[in-house]
């Protein structure tokens with residue numbers, strides 16, 4: 001389980017610093033401007049686990065989509081390791097395997113076995129041939145505790161297994177950044193805690209930069225190095241909670257005083273925004 | 287596990303049954319058989335009401351009873367002409383259906399993935415689609431040199447529109463996160479097409495095929511009845527029915543109808559079977 005302190009054997013280790021500078025996003029469906037993100041700035045260090053929390057509909061997914069290159073931004077710029085992803089003159093970032101997304105509802109291809117799903121990235125990029133990719137996929141699945149389900153279809157395994165396989169599918173590409181959009185929403189507490197341990201274990205091995213959107217404050221403190229609380233729409237950073245609990249972490253910290261205090265701190269900020277959102281008439285609270 | 291728990295429930299032995307035993311123990315099968323038998327019995331009673339009780343029931347009283355139909359069937363079974371009808375109809379259905387699949391699937395996919403292609407070809411397609419296949423008959427009799435070719439053309443049209451609209455709808459409703467996931471893992475357009483769009487559309491392709499197959503049968507039979515037993519395009523199960531009608535054999539009409547039912551059932555079973563072979567991941571549901 002604990003691969004503590006091992007030097008991560010990946011090419012992109014120590015990369016993946018994201019710099020979000022004064023980003024504004026205005027959706028313009030049929031001329032009705034929706035200001036989703038307003039002048040938002042955030043610096044994420046390489047290898048950091050950055051947790052994003054905020055009221056529903058505040059623009060978290062919008063920010064993630066901008067980094068991933070699914071949506072353009074209206075103003076501002078986003079850099080990855082000092083290179084411009086998107087900015088003036090290039091509103092839409094290129095999609096690339098250095099920023100892999102794990103979607104909220106799961107996006108494993110139902111028509112491929114788990115192993116084929118995981119092997120998809122390396123084969124389409126031409127980095128590995130089919131047999132090599134499959135071998136590597138099976139290895140990585142085994143590392144994530146999915147040794148004997150490699151040949152099963154996503155519909156044949158539990159949602160927790162599918163989600164773990166999806167994270168493995170992202171990691172096999174050796175991304176600089178892992179973008180997770182509420183990956184564990186709608187999971188029961190027990191599965192969630194197993195997923196957290198698996199993710200932390202994976203993080204301790206790879207030290208990949210993680211941009212993690214969630215509504216679950218305990219999850220955000222437990223996993224994150226920093227918790228960024230967003231304001232209600234338009235989205236800005238309201239408060240950043242530094243989590244200085246040493247890694248590797250395990251479930252004992254959940255009952256510690258330090259942990260409680262941090263959750264309270266984040267909770268206060270989120271609650272304030274939630275009330276604002278409510279008063280603003282947006283009755284779609286988290 | 288079982289050794290450490292001295293539990294009576296764990297001592298249950300698994301009885302292995304042969305395929306044949308499983309088949310016979312299938313409740314679904316027996317329900318179906320019972321339903322068919324009951325229908326036959328009711329039909330027999332209804333048809334023979336006149337003989338037995340002295341007055342004719344409406345509708346059913348005019349239909350020959352299943353026992354007579356069976357006799358008529360046994361009569362035609364050894365005749366080559368009957369099987370010739372099967373062969374001709376099947377040949378026409380397959381020709382129309384396969385050409386509709388071969389052209390319809392790529393056309394539907396092209397409409398789905400290319401905006402320019404869609405902008406140009408979708409409007410005329412949508413205007414032609416509502417025209418029922420049989421309304422094409424007179425025009426196609428004029429276009430095509432032989433009757434056989436016009437039947438093939440009309441049959442093709444019947445399945446083509448259905449298949450295209452299903453493929454288009456299926457491909458357009460693929461979850462966008464599959465496409466985004468593939469793209470963010472560095473897939474090229476070609477990869478996305480072969481490994482995401484195509485398998486993602488397969489379920490709709492098979493739905494379209496099943497519906498299209500039904501339409502093809504309808505069209506072929508209607509066309510066979512219309513064209514009659516002319517020198518150019520004779521025969522087929524449709525003509526078999528028409529001929530029985532002209533000959534005044536009610537029993538044979540029913541034989542023809544049931545034959546068509548069986549033929550249609552065989553065709554859709556074949557499609558269902560192909561579907562489970564091509565989409566192993568759907569077997570779970």
Ligand SMILES: Nc1ncnc2c1ncn2[C@@H]1O[C@H](COP(=O)(O)OP(=O)(O)OP(=O)(O)O)[C@@H](O)[C@H]1O
Pocket residue numbers: 027028029034036054055056057058059060061062063233
């Ligand atoms: N494609 C779009 N067109 C127009 N408006 C959009 C679009 N996508 C999102 N929005 C709007 O932008 C705002 C932010 O949406 P976003 O999905 O980023 O919120 P979120 O913080 O991820 O919410 P949640 O926590 O519920 O997932 C919302 O008010 C939403 O209505």
Ligand SMILES: [Mg+2]
Pocket residue numbers: 060061062181
């Ligand atoms: Mg969201």
